[in-house]
Every structure is written in structure tokens, then in C-alpha cells.
Amino acid sequence: MQFKTYLFACLGLIALTSCSKDDSASTPSTPEETMYFPPSDGTNTWETKSIASLGWNQAAVQPLVDYLTLKNTKSFMILVNGRIVMEYYLNGHTATTPWYWASAGKTLTAMTSGIAQQEGLININNKVSDYLGTGWTSIPLAKENLITCKNLLSMTSGLDDTTGDDVSPGNLQYVADAGTRWAYHNVYVKMQDVVAAASGQTWSSYFNTKLRDRIGMTGGAWIEDGSGLSVYWSTTRNMARFGLLSLNKGKWNGTQIVNEAYYNEATSTSQNLNQAYGYLWWLNGKSTYRLPGLQLQFNGTLIPNGPADMFCALGKNDQKIYVIPSKKMVVIRMGEVSDPNNPTFALSGFDNELWGKINALF
Template identity: 30%
Template sequence: MKKFFKLVGFASFIGILYYGFITYPKLDLISGFSAKSIASGHFIDHRSMEMIEKGDNDIKMIDLATNTIDENGQFATASVYGLKERKAIYREGLGATLIDADFDISAPYEVPKRTKLVSDKLFPYGNQEAKDTVFSSVDYAKLNAAVSNAFDSTDKKDKRTRSVIVIHKDRIIAEKYDTGFDKDSKILGWSMTKSITATIFGILEKQGKYDIYKPAPIVEWQKDKRKNITTNDLLHMNSGLEWEENYSTICDATKMLFQAENMGRVQLEKPSVFEPNTHWNYSSGTTNLLSYILRNQFKTHQEYLDFWYSALIDKIGMKSMVVETDMAGNFVGSSYSWATTRDWSKFGLLYLHKGNWNGEQLFDAGWAEYVAGPTKGSKGDYGAHFWLNAGGKFPDVPRDMFYCSGFQGQMVAIIPSMDLVIVRMGLKENPEFDFNGFLRGVIGSLKR
């Protein structure tokens, strides 16, 4: 019997050692994710730590973190079993930034200059609530049933939808929020931010200030074959650069988001492993490289910060949006933008109207067609920093749908053939959340 217990004890000891061996390298990422999530959710959207831990941080491994919030210092910390403590600081206008031990929190910094929309026009072009609009072409009973079905019943965590809004012919025809959320709640878009970043290039093209078909303006690439990579290649995620994006392990993407000081340089320093336009490979590093390229199009950092807001975000009245920055002060164009559900829908409407916002053309109409054109090698699933349904990923949804997509099932769907924008924000993604069924239900409520 003693021998048996010794064997059991030895096996347990080996198990603990093995768990520690495979887990310890991840602790830095776990505490980094948790601290950043707590700081952003609390200081941007005013959520309690308990709400964030039960919502955004309710992820395997991330839930191991112990978190604290310092209201006076405006920062959050997280550690795992007292190990690998990380800190994320909040700065008004820049959101929350995960910092390292070398970061100088006392150093001066610049923030975007914002222009708030003040208008007596109706939503989406102004601040006024739209009057009830009833379309004879909409079966509201079916529509409301489809929207309600996207949410969990009491005490369930199967669908985890936080908000849904449906816009038809520029009018809200359905809108619903989960407990604890409303039309003023700011929600993280994760990789929907990629579509924001791409749009800045479309605006610069319209202004005659940038040519996406020329080689990317990166000095470090001029002495090797990377000099042939164009911005068009980067926008289509087929630059041929080495990159691993696998959030279940330590990879290029996780190291960039939770350890890098200047996220834009991580992809920049990767070697070329394929010829451009021959191998599609989704890469958050590519998008942050694009943000880095954008920074270099402006003489000053202040101009770079301002342009994203003055030329796009504030221009279309996304007054709630905050795009967060890395330690170098550059926008994390791959992942970190927050906005209300209504403001996310405005971005969809901008593309539904092919860049025209209330009479002003922000980017050429052809740009909307460009981002919705299939990328070589993506099987019709991806365009230029937008996802597509051209390949029939969602079989019951029109093939002309293109959409912004983010971690945990954030979606801004644009369906031109139906004059429709649908936004869903939540904590479960496809296939755990049935996007095809949800979209089918909403579409089925409209008579064609």
C-alpha cells in the first residue's frame, strides 16, 4: 500500500512539474492579456472588475489571473499565482496600454485631437434618435424573433451575445442588448480594427497621397527580395512574410500583442518565405506594420494620431470610438478599438454607401469594391482587410456580403443587395455561435 501511495505521489509530482513546464512560459501572456483587458474594460467602458472577469476574461487560462485596479493611478495589474505581474496603464484619448518595466510612465505623450459630432440630424448622420420607421417590406415579428434568438436565455452561456443592431435603408429596424449593456456601452472590436486601418489607406488614396500598388515604403527591405512587397500585398495578407497566428499557444501574434514595445516592427523584421501574391496568410502583424507605415506618412506623430479621427472616425460621427496605442505610441491597428454598437454600424453604413457619408465622398466608390474583392488563395473568404462570403462560408447569406470580423464573434456585416448592415457583438464566435442561422433569420424577415 505504501508503495502504491508513493507511486501516486510521484506521478502527481511529475504532473505538477509538467504542468508548470508547459504553463510557466505562458504566464507572461496570461497576466498581460488580463491586465490589458481589465484596464481597457474598466477605464474605457466603466465596467467593474467582477463584470470583466466574468465576461471578457472568462477564457481558459486567462481566468487563472489575479487582478487589481488602481483608480488613482489609472492602471490595472495582473499576475498568476503571484508570478509574472503585468501592468496596463490608462491614458485618456489613447486607451489602455500594456507596459513593461522599461516604460517611462512620467514621459509626456500626445493624444488625438477630437471633433465631436454636434448635429440635429437623425441617426446615423446626427445625434437625434430616429423616429419610428415602419417598412412594409419587413416582417417585424420574424425579425425580432431572429434577434432575440441570438441571445442567451437566463443563466445560460451558450451564445453570449452582448448586442445586435440591424440597419435597413439607414434606419434602425432592430436593436437589442444583453443585461449590463446598452446603446452607450463601448465594446472591443478586436480584429474589426483591421478594417479601420485599411480604410485609412483608402482615404489617403482618394486624397492622392498614397499609392497602394507601389512597393511598401520600408527602408529595411530595400536590400533583399522584400523590396518587391507592395502595400496591396499587405492589405490582402499575401505578402509572403513569415508569420504564425495561433492564439492557443505562444506565437508571433501573442508575443507581439503582449510583449512588443513597437508592434509595427514585429512583422517588419520577419523574413520572406513566399513570393508576394502567392500565399495567403492571415497576420495581425501585417496590420500593425500597416499602421507603422501610416505613421511614416505624416511629418509629426500628432498629425498621425489626428488623421485617423479627423478623416474617418469623427467624420462619420463615431464619437465613442477609441483606438488604443502600443508603448511606442502607434495605433494597434490589428486589434484594439472600442466603440458603441451604433457607432460600429456607422462604419458598416459608410461601406454600404461606398464611401459616401451624407454627401461627402471619403474614399472612392471603387475602394469598397476593392476591399470586397477575393484575395488569391483565400477561397473567396478574404478581401483587403475585410472578410467575404464570396466563397459561400455562410450558405444562407447573399454572396455579396462582406464584413469586419473580430475575436469572440464581433461582426459588422454589409449586404449591399439588401441595403442592410447587421452588427453582432459578443463572446462566442463561429461555429459556437451560429452566424449562418442568425443572419439567415434576419435576412428572412425582409421581403426581396
């Protein structure tokens, strides 16, 4: 069933590629102004900017909101230069209600891994067993020792992606040598164990101290989802804070949280198997891409209607963080799956449809 779901999704995305627009024609340059960062003092105040002041099309706002409501959206935000331009809570959701990030939270792991590396606790080029010891998989030792932390961050571990969410040793089985096969796999979560082991702290404690609290993501938490994986939950504004940190290449209001060199690596093609994947970030504007659950390569860009320089955190049931450096823009979407008949783990046809609606704003 998973294969069929993704095959239909992929066919739909291929069809959409022929409708791609020139980004420069559909989105204007953002006026130069100082980047704003909301205070991290718990007050949750945030500067805003009006649609009119940007010269956007006010008539396109309500159709976008109607579409979001129809597509089971709970919250939607647009930031430009850090200021809130649109903020909507729909279908009974509120500004203070937490919601899960699903796999969009993978990018939190990528960011925190970069912090651990700059502190000298880990080196992502080292093998995972340097930190977890041998036997963290069920594969032969010589093959296990090929798997580096970078392989986990780039989805190139070579482990079997068809065995489900369980990442205990018995469920981590060999398919190919590390670095020779791209496959979307929850084994990335072992990077959290790597950071915990190297820091001598729990994953949550290290993450909270080094990332969450430093940018004011108050109240967010990792919660087990029943399969043994921890999923991040937070309010929409807290997700937007992380998007803003990402827009600014790991710098928050003058403080470099993660060094820019690592962040540039994380948001660039990380291997030669899937151009559209960095370190747990999805990358738009590449000439080919691969999708979860399939060993197929597709021609065209990931989200044809989206800006070419956009990079994205994409989660199950259409949790989205879109970061667009050329527009100084961050877009957030939280909610239920947009199409209950076609649930997906990352990319869906909703991404391209949504960007068609967002482009109408311009």
C-alpha cells in the same frame, strides 16, 4: 491548439454548406426609399423603421433575441436604408458602453488607407519600405522589397503567420515571396505606420480627422491590447455608422469619404489565392475560401445562409459587421465569444447559425 480549433470550425462549416439556401427565396427585395444618414452633430438621434412596415415576420423576433442572449451577445442592430429596424442591448450592455471591434477593425485600416491614397500620400502598389524604410522585417532585403502595401491589405505578405501578434522586425520572418501565399497575419497593422509616416501625423490623429469625425463616430478610440497592437473600441451605433458608410461605397450623406473605385477594389477578391478576401474585408458568395491558421482551401461559400453579395468585417470572439448591398442592409453584432469552447479569430459557425435566425425574419 490553433490548428485544431480552426480545423474543427472548418469541418463544421463544410457540413453547413450542404444546407445552403437560395438567397432570393429567403430574403425579399427591400422597398425603394431614400437612404438615411444619422446626423453627425453629437446628438446621436437616428430614424427608425418598424418590422411591420417592412412586412417582416414579427414572430421571428423573439427567437432571434433569445438566441443572441444565449450566445453571449452584448448588442445587435439591423439597419435598412440607414434606418434602425432592430436595436437590442443584452447581458448587461448599454447603448453608451464601448466595446472592442477586434479584427473587425481591420476594415477601418483598409478604409483609411484608401483615403491616404486618394490624397496622394501613398500608393498601395508601392513597396512598404518606401514609407517605413528598410529593415522593418528580419527577412533579406530583396525579399522585403517584394512586399507592397497591397500585400498587407490582402494578407499576402509571405511573412510567417505562426509567430504571434508581435510585429517588431525580429518577429516578421520569411516563409514565401510576397503574393504567393495567403495567410491571416497581424502584419496588416503596418499599414497604420505607413499612413502615419506618409501623412506626418499619428495614426489616431489622421484616422480621427479623415474618417471618424466626418461620419460622427464620436468617442471611439484605438487602445493597445497588451501585445503592441491597437484595437478599436466604440459604441454599437458608431460601428453601425461605419457599416452604413460601407453600404454606401464610401459616401456619407452626399460626401465621398473614400473614392468608389478604391472601395470597389476593397470589397472584391483582391488576389487569386483566397477568393473570399478583399482588402481586410471578408466576401461571401464565392466558390472557395481560406481561413486563418490553415493552408487549406475549402469549397463552397463562406456563410451559406448569408446573402451571396454580403461582405463582412469579422473579429475575434464574434464581433461582426455584415453589409448586404442588395438588401440595403447592415447588421451589427458585438459581444463575448458565442461558443466559449470554440474561440475563433474571424469566421465561426455562429455566422451561419445567426443568418439562419435572421432569415426567419423574412
